[in-house]
Structure formats: C-alpha cells, structure tokens
Amino acid sequence: MFIKKLLKKIDTLARREISFGKILIGTVLITILTVASVIVARMIIVPSFTAANNDYRYQWHRVANQQEWKDFKVKYQGSNYCNNCHNEQYKKITESLHSKIQCENCHGAAIDHPDNPQRLAIDKSRELCLRCHSYLAYRPLEYKELEKKTIRLKMIKPDEHFPDENMQCISCHDPHKADFK
Ligand code: HEC
Numbered sequence: 393m394f395i396k397k398l399l400k401k402i403d404t405l406a407r408r409e410i411s412f413g414k415i416l417i418g419t420v421l422i423t424i425l426t427v428a429s430v431i432v433a434r435m436i437i438v439p440s441f442t443a444a445n446n447d448y449r450y451q452w453h454r455v456a457n458q459q460e461w462k463d464f465k466v467k468y469q470g471s472n473y474c475n476n477c478h479n480e481q482y483k484k485i486t487e488s489l490h491s492k493i494q495c496e497n498c499h500g501a502a503i504d505h506p507d508n509p510q511r512l513a514i515d516k517s518r519e520l521c522l523r524c525h526s527y528l529a530y531r532p533l534e535y536k537e538l539e540k541k542t543i544r545l546k547m548i549k550p551d552e553h554f555p556d557e558n559m560q561c562i563s564c565h566d567p568h569k570a571d572f573k
C-alpha cells in the first residue's frame with residue numbers, strides 16, 4: 393500500500409514542472425544534511441585521543457587504551473620470584489651458562505603459580521633445547537656484546553648430536569647447570 397502511494401506521488405511530482413531553483417535548493421539542503429550527519433556520527437563513533445604531556449608528537453593514543461593496558465594481566469614473574477621456593481634450582485642456574493635465561497622461558501608463565509597451576513610444566517622434549525641450540529647456517533656463532541665481551545654460542549646439529557628418538561637432551565645434560573649431569 394505505502395509503496396504504491398509513494399510511486400504515485402513520485403509520478404505526479406515528475407509530471408509537474410519543478411523549477412531549476414527548487415532543485416538547486418534541494419541539492420544544497422541534502423548536501424548540508426549529509427555533511428552534518430557525518431560530523432555528528434563522527435563525534436559519537438570516533439573515540440577521543442590524547443598524548444603524554446600534551447606533546448602530540450609522542451605517544452598519541454586512544455584515551456580508553458590506558459584502561460585497556462591497566463586491565464591487561466601480566467603473565468610472568470621473573471626468576472627472582474622462583475628463588476623463594478626453588479632455591480636449589482635458582483642457585484644452580486645463576487651459577488651456570490644458563491644464568492641469563494629466565495625460568496619461565498622453559499617452564500611457562502607463572503603469575504599465579506603455585507596456586508594456579510600448582511605445578512608448572514616440565515617439558516623434557518628435545519625441541520625445548522633445540523629452540524636455542526640448533527645450528528643454523530645463517531646465524532653467526534659469535535656475538536660481540538657492547539664491543540667488550542664476545543659471546544660464543546655452542547650449537548649442535550640435531551641430526552648428528554645423539555639423534556636417538558628416545559634420547560632426551562636431559563638424559564646427559566642438566567638444564568639448570570647447562571652442563572653434564
Ligand atoms: C610460593 C612458593 C613457590 C614459588 C614462588 C614458585 N613455586 Fe614452583 N612450586 C611450588 C610448589 C609448592 C610446587 C609443587 C611441588 C610439589 O608438589 O612437589 C611447585 C612446583 C613447580 C614445578 C613442578 C615441579 C615438579 O616436580 O613437578 C616447577 C617446574 C616449578 N614449580 C617452577 C617454578 C618456577 C619457574 C617459579 C618461578 C616463576 C616457581 N616455580 C615459583 C612453589 C613455588
């Protein structure tokens with residue numbers, strides 16, 4: 393019904409002669425309305441932004457993003473925390489070549505441990521160690537640390553270094569000593 397009526401109206405309008413002036417005013421009005429509605433929509437949809445110390449060159453960010461980061465849950469504790477309860481492993485590793493490696497690098501995030509989970513995972517796979525110790529032809533074996541110390545990485549070739557499927561790296565090496573058992 394409504395569509396029929398509308399079509400009829402358009403038809404009679406089309407038959408009537410509409411002056412150029414009216415069309416022009418109509419066009420201008422529609423343009424103004426469109427621009428105005430876009431501006432209003434933008435004010436509602438686009439979030440507000442801010443910058444640190446009112447210096448817009450740096451850290452230009454969404455205001456709501458501050459709260460989002462405050463709500464973001466930290467996952468890692470850092471090795472010092474583990475020292476409270478696992479002193480034996482902590483002492484061993486800090487005196488070893490693995491001293492710079494965080495416990496959680498191998499055992500996973502521990503923010504709520506020992507409540508949840510009660511025990512952290514113990515990954516005994518070769519893959520755990522090969523992540524860092526696998527020889528890669530394109531990676532240099534020596535790094536200069538701040539031009540002072542040279543770090544030598546001892547890499548093994550996984551398919552040559554005791555590649556027995558059932559042989560874990562920790563069958564022979566102690567992960568906390570970075571040496572033999
Ligand atoms: C407040 C004391 C406490 C702190 C701090 C703590 N743990 Fe534990 N952890 C425990 C307890 C208790 C267990 C369970 C031991 C058990 O049941 O034999 C455990 C178990 C583990 C296990 C499993 C041991 C096993 O034999 O199955 C690992 C691995 C572990 N913790 C690593 C860590 C690491 C890494 C950190 C630091 C990020 C850490 N823990 C911090 C108390 C702690």
Ligand code: HEC
Nearest residue numbers: 471474478481482485490493494495498514515516562567
């Ligand atoms: C390079 C990887 C690696 C790092 C770093 C590491 N662990 Fe482990 N951790 C292991 C592996 C692998 C085992 C299993 C050893 C085994 O069964 O012989 C293990 C076992 C353990 C256990 C079970 C008891 C034991 O000694 O076997 C605890 C507790 C533990 N780690 C705590 C820690 C803490 C605390 C740190 C940091 C101070 C740490 N680990 C750092 C790989 C690692």
Ligand code: HEC
Nearest residue numbers: 489493497520521523524544545546561562565567570571
């Ligand atoms: C996050 C990286 C990382 C992981 C994972 C890791 N290592 Fe290491 N490892 C190192 C670094 C770094 C060193 C010290 C530099 C070096 O001597 O190669 C080292 C040193 C060692 C050394 C002594 C090499 C030497 O110079 O005599 C042994 C053995 C070793 N790791 C065994 C293991 C074993 C076994 C595992 C698995 C349980 C493991 N590593 C996991 C990074 C890693």
Ligand code: HEC
Nearest residue numbers: 518521522525546547548553554559560561562563564565
């Ligand atoms: C059967 C025992 C055994 C197993 C299993 C084993 N290794 Fe070894 N690893 C050795 C011996 C022995 C050496 C020293 C002689 C050599 O370089 O081959 C060594 C040396 C290393 C070194 C020092 C390399 C160097 O240039 O001095 C690293 C790093 C290492 N192993 C990592 C690993 C990793 C990672 C795994 C598991 C993928 C692993 N090992 C499995 C016995 C073992």
